[in-house]
Amino acid sequence: MKNQTRLHFGLYHAVIVGGLFALWQVLSSRGLISPFFFGEPAHIFGVIGRWFTxxxxxxxxxxxxxxxxxxxxxxxxxxxxxxxxxxxxxxxxxxxxxxxxxxxxxxxxxxxxxxxxxxxxxxxxxxxxxxxxxxxxxxxxxxxxxxxxxxxxxxxxxxxxxxxxxxxxxxxxxxxxxxxxxxxxxxxxxxxxxxxxxxxxxxxxxxxxxxxxxxxxxxxxxxxxxxxxxxxxxxxxxxxxxxxxxxxxxxxxxxxxxxxx
The missing domain is CATH 1.10.3720.10 (MetI-like)
Incomplete structure (x- = not known):
C-alpha cells in the first residue's frame, strides 16, 4: 500500500513537472516568451547533460x-x-x-x-x-x-x-x-x-x-x-x-x- 501511494504521487509529480517544462518549451520555441530572458528547457537540459557527461x-x-x-x-x-x-x-x-x-x-x-x-x-x-x-x-x-x-x-x-x-x-x-x-x-x-x-x-x-x-x-x-x-x-x-x-x-x-x- 505504501509503495503504491508513493508510486502514485511520483507519477503525479512527474506529470506536473513534465507539463510545466513542456509548456515552457512551447512558449519559448514559438516566441511567446523571450528565450533570451527565460531560456529554453531543451538548451537548459543540454547544459545539465554536458556538465554530468x-x-x-x-x-x-x-x-x-x-x-x-x-x-x-x-x-x-x-x-x-x-x-x-x-x-x-x-x-x-x-x-x-x-x-x-x-x-x-x-x-x-x-x-x-x-x-x-x-x-x-x-x-x-x-x-x-x-x-x-x-x-x-x-x-x-x-x-x-x-x-x-x-x-x-x-x-x-x-x-x-x-x-x-x-x-x-x-x-x-x-x-x-x-x-x-x-x-x-x-x-x-x-x-x-x-x-x-x-x-x-x-x-x-x-x-x-x-x-x-x-x-x-x-x-x-x-x-x-x-x-x-x-x-x-x-x-x-x-x-x-x-x-x-x-x-x-x-x-x-x-x-x-x-x-x-
Whole structure:
C-alpha cells in the first residue's frame, strides 16, 4: 500500500513537472516568451547533460556539499547545545535573551563579505555564513521544545528518582525530538542557502560560482541549469534528512503517518 501511494504521487509529480517544462518549451520555441530572458528547457537540459557527461559539475557539487554539511553540523550542534543549556537555566536564559534576539534580528547575509575577509574565499567563509543561518533556527526550536515538556512528566520522573542525566536523556531530549527534527529540515536548507550565497559573492568553485559566471555573460540557460541542479540537490538532502528522522523517531505517534506520505 505504501509503495503504491508513493508510486502514485511520483507519477503525479512527474506529470506536473513534465507539463510545466513542456509548456515552457512551447512558449519559448514559438516566441511567446523571450528565450533570451527565460531560456529554453531543451538548451537548459543540454547544459545539465554536458556538465554530468564531461564531469565538470562534480567538483563544484562536492565543494557545495562540503560547505553545506560543515555549516549544518556545526550550526546544529551549537544550536542544540545552546538551546538545551538556556532552556534548563532560567537565570542565563533571562540574561542572554536580549542579545540572542538582537543577533537573530540581524540580516546574516550582510556578514558574507566580512567572513570572506576573515576566512578568505575558500570553503570556511561559506561555512561561517551557513552556521549563522542554521544556529538560530535550531536553537529556538530546541529551546521551545524543552520548555514545552509537560510539567507532570517532569514531576513524575523526579519522584521516581531520576537524576539530571536521566532527565536529559529520557525526558527532555525525547520530548523535544520532534521540535529538533522540524528545525533540522529547515536548517539543512539554510545551510545550503548559506553555501550558495557565499559562493555567489566570491569563490572559485561551487555551483553558485557556475551561476555567477553564467550571469556575467548573460547565459540564462546555464543560470537555469544551475538553479535546477541546486533544487535537485536540496531535495536530495531533505530526503536524506527525512529518512534519518523516520529511523530515529520510530516511537513517534506520527511516525507511521509520515512514512506513508
Amino acid at each position: 564531461s564531469g565538470e559539475i562534480y567538483i563544484h557539487l562536492l565543494v557545495t556539499l562540503a560547505e553545506t554539511l560543515f555549516a549544518f553540523a556545526i550550526g546544529a550542534i551549537l544550536g542544540m547545545v545552546l538551546g538545551l543549556w538556556l532552556a534548563l537555566s532560567p537565570f542565563w536564559s533571562r540574561l542572554f535573551e536580549p542579545y540572542i534576539k538582537a543577533a537573530n534580528a540581524m540580516p546574516r547575509v550582510i556578514f558574507a563579505p566580512i567572513f570572506a575577509i576573515w576566512f578568505g574565499l575558500g570553503i570556511w567563509s561559506k561555512v561561517a555564513l551557513g552556521v549563522t543561518l542554521v544556529l538560530f533556527v535550531v536553537f529556538f526550536n530546541v529551546y521551545q521544545g524543552v520548555r514545552e515538556v509537560s510539567p507532570t512528566l517532569i514531576a513524575n520522573a523526579r519522584m521516581l528518582g531520576a537524576s539530571k542525566k536521566h532527565m536529559l536523556r529520557y525526558v527532555y531530549l525525547p520530548s523535544a525530538a520532534s521540535w529538533v527534527f522540524s528545525s533540522l529540515h529547515n536548517a539543512i536548507g539554510l545551510a545550503f542557502v548559506g553555501a550558495v550565497i557565499g559562493e555567489y559573492l566570491g569563490s572559485s568553485r561551487g555551483v553558485g560560482h557556475l551561476i555567477l559566471q553564467a550571469e556575467s555573460v548573460f547565459d540564462v540557460n546555464t543560470v537555469f541549469a544551475g538553479i535546477i541542479v541546486l533544487s535537485a540537490f536540496a531535495l536530495t538532502l531533505d530526503a536524506v534528512m527525512t529518512r534519518i528522522e523516520r529511523k530515529v523517531l520510530v516511537w513517534s505517534p506520527n511516525h507511521g503517518t509520515s512514512s506513508q506520505a
